Amino acid sequence: MLDGECNPDRPPLPRDAGTHRATSVDFPVCVVLPAGGTGERTGLQTPKQFWSFLERPLISYTIDAFERVSWIQDVVVVVAKENLDQMSGIVQRFGHRKVRVVTGGSTRHRSIYNGVQALAEDRPEVVIIHDAVRPFVEEDFLSKITLAAKEHGAAGAIRPLVSTVIATTSEGFLDHSLERAKYRASETPQGFTYEVISQAYQRSSESDLEFGTECLHLALQHCHINAKLIPGPPTLWKVTYRWDLAAAGSIIKEPMLQSACVVSGDSVHAATLITALQKALHMKLHVVTDLSAEKHTFLLKEWNYIQVSVDVCCRSDIEALVTQLEVEKRVLQYPLVIIWLCLNTSNGKSCSTTEGKKPAITDLASSLEHKKILLYGIQLPTPQDSDCWETSVLKVSDLISVLVKERSPALVGQLLQA
Numbered sequence: 001m002l003d004g005e006c007n008p009d010r011p012p013l014p015r016d017a018g019t020h021r022a023t024s025v026d027f028p029v030c031v032v033l034p035a036g037g038t039g040e041r042t043g044l045q046t047p048k049q050f051w052s053f054l055e056r057p058l059i060s061y062t063i064d065a066f067e068r069v070s071w072i073q074d075v076v077v078v079v080a081k082e083n084l085d086q087m088s089g090i091v092q093r094f095g096h097r098k099v100r101v102v103t104g105g106s107t108r109h110r111s112i113y114n115g116v117q118a119l120a121e122d123r124p125e126v127v128i129i130h131d132a133v134r135p136f137v138e139e140d141f142l143s144k145i146t147l148a149a150k151e152h153g154a155a156g157a158i159r160p161l162v163s164t165v166i167a168t169t170s171e172g173f174l175d176h177s178l179e180r181a182k183y184r185a186s187e188t189p190q191g192f193t194y195e196v197i198s199q200a201y202q203r204s205s206e207s208d209l210e211f212g213t214e215c216l217h218l219a220l221q222h223c224h225i226n227a228k229l230i231p232g233p234p235t236l237w238k239v240t241y242r243w244d245l246a247a248a249g250s251i252i253k254e255p256m257l258q259s260a261c262v263v264s265g266d267s268v269h270a271a272t273l274i275t276a277l278q279k280a281l282h283m284k285l286h287v288v289t290d291l292s293a294e295k296h297t298f299l300l301k302e303w304n305y306i307q308v309s310v311d312v313c314c315r316s317d318i319e320a321l322v323t324q325l326e327v328e329k330r331v332l333q334y335p336l337v338i339i340w341l342c343l344n345t346s347n348g349k350s351c352s353t354t355e356g357k358k359p360a361i362t363d364l365a366s367s368l369e370h371k372k373i374l375l376y377g378i379q380l381p382t383p384q385d386s387d388c389w390e391t392s393v394l395k396v397s398d399l400i401s402v403l404v405k406e407r408s409p410a411l412v413g414q415l416l417q418a
């Protein structure tokens with residue numbers, strides 16, 4: 001019998017606190033992601049795990065959260081038979097390299113059990129079980145759950161209850177209420193030694209598999225293991241209803257709107273404007289003279305760019321930036337924004353030199369839209385040529401914030417005035 005294996009005739013020995021307590025994950029860990037449900041409570045045809053944000057399905061974000069963790073070996077994704085091809089396509093399209101796809105069952109427990117059995121030939125020390133519709137999971141918390149599972153046999157994430165739990169009579173009246181302070185909501189990730197979770201499922205009844213919702217309970221009932229419970233962050237919540245999808249989309253997009261790469265050129269006017277914008281904008285601005293230098297390539301991962309030009313007709317500035325983005329092979333799942341800031345001195349030729357009847361930006365913007373690049377223009381006078389410079393800067397700041405946040409197709413190719 002393997003260490004930690006369950007023997008219903010003899011509950012496992014109490015785990016000696018003096019045994020070696022791992023402080024880092026230096027043992028094999030695999031993940032089972034149950035994703036075999038239909039998401040009925042969202043009211044949508046598309047199962048919520050396949051609902052896309054920025055043209056990428058929710059489950060791909062969850063898988064990514066685990067693939068970023070170096071000490072996780074395999075991620076077993078469990079999907080309904082009818083979604084096997086779709087899931088394989090997602091693995092290929094988004095380059096998921098740690099994933100194995102297996103067929104789910106009629107209930108969550110049956111799906112998880114299928115996932116656990118898929119690991120039987122190359123047993124990990126610890127199995128993390130995590131709902132595929134909880135995409136916001138961090139390595140630090142995964143480590144806590146994993147180490148606790150190795151030490152105690154099982155571990156689970158908990159969150160405070162936000163509503164009191166009450167028991168009802170068969171006639172639908174209040175029978176009694178539970179003291180909320182004594183109870184917690186059970187979330188995922190959960191962790192188990194392979195022996196515990198495999199034995200717990202092997203000993204489960206059909207009723208357990210059909211009606212149960214709690215893996216920790218199976219470990220207690222069938223292996224006498226009291227899971228270690230670890231308070232987790234609010235972001236562990238499960239996408240269940242349609243409004244959860246809106247919340248998830250907002251959280252996914254948020255980091256993409258918080259910074260921008262500013263290509264300033266070497267103009268003094270541009271430097272003055274950028275200094276003012278750094279004070280006015282609630283965004284992190286990474287300012288470079290140009291993006292050609294090797295050390296700046298990390299900035300080509302940005303989702304927002306501000307190209308500053310002064311006077312001369314600067315279509316080539318934008319085209320040079322787009323070329324560099326294409327060299328980076330940016331798979332644009334999410335529209336990328338370029339804001340062309342055109343500073344005009346009183347005696348200079350306007351950047352917005354019209355070619356025929358339309359400003360130069362309009363044609364350029366049209367040629368970029370199919371690349372998912374949204375080009376917007378803002379024109380403003382230089383500080384010396386404006387007696388309302390501060391007002392112009394605040395106007396530019398407001399326009400940049402709105403253009404980045406809204407990414408409105410209606411304003412693409414427009415030259416806005418500040």
Ligand SMILES: Nc1ccn([C@@H]2O[C@H](COP(=O)(O)OP(=O)(O)OP(=O)(O)O)[C@@H](O)[C@H]2O)c(=O)n1
Binds near residue numbers: 034038042107111
């Ligand atoms: N037969 C099932 C049912 C559910 N799950 C998965 O278990 C997780 C949590 O379940 P839940 O939120 O209930 O998902 P659904 O069952 O899809 O939702 P609903 O109950 O609204 O249909 C989800 O990732 C879901 O895909 C699964 O793998 N196999």
Ligand SMILES: O=P(O)(O)OC[C@@H](O)[C@@H](O)[C@@H](O)CO
Binds near residue numbers: 108186
């Ligand atoms: O019950 P549902 O199928 O909606 O979701 C599964 C949850 O119950 C489960 O993820 C946690 O409670 C942890 O067991």
